[in-house]
Amino acid sequence: MPDRDILDLEHFLPYRLSVLSNRISQDIARLYADRFGLGITEWRVxxxxxxxxxxxxxxxxxxxxxxKVAVSRAIASLQAAGRIERDTHGHDRRRSCLRLSPAxxxxxxxVAPLALAYQRRLLEGLAEDERAALDRxxxxMMELELATRPA
Known part of the structure; x- marks a missing residue:
């Protein structure tokens, strides 16, 4: 049998980033899910x-x-709940703009201050130079991903 590459999932960067992102998103979701009935997608909108x-x-x-479908569903839900408003953009009737309603x-x-406090707690275990390096x-990586994305 020929040699083949083995994907070590636990060390595969996209997998690790996805798992970490999902765990963090689920933790943050606890800040708004029960109290406001929001899902992750709705909060992100x-x-x-x-x-x-x-x-x-x-x-x-x-x-x-x-x-786009998930965003569209979240927008419809938020609009029905009176949490966002939709208007046409200036003179271009084909383009609609979204904004937060007072609610x-x-x-x-x-929720934003709670999310920021969560971020502070998450990063407090890192030294300042580690936080700066992580940000860089x-x-x-986001720049590289955009540059290598197929047209």
Missing amino acids: LAVLGRHSEVSAREVAERTAMD GRAIYDE LLTR
Whole structure:
């Protein structure tokens, strides 16, 4: 039998990043799931709109790298619950813009500090130079991933 490459999943970077991301996302979800009935995708939509007002659904999907269908469902749910509002963009009636409603802003204003505190707790075990290195490496890996993505 010919030699073949063996994928050691526990040391495979995409797998490790995915597992870590899922664990962190699930931990953070506890901050808003029970209290506000939000799922991870819905919170991410609110978080994007809390940071970037007046964006399209397409822009939300791009900023979060989430599936467009999942984003669309989250937007519909948030809009039905009165947490986001949708308007047309200026003179371009084909493009709609999303923004937080007052109820959505109140949720964002309550959850964002909790999420930031979670991040601080997560990073406090790292030295300052390790945190800076982690930030640089993640930024660089995102740049490399974008550069190597098929057109």
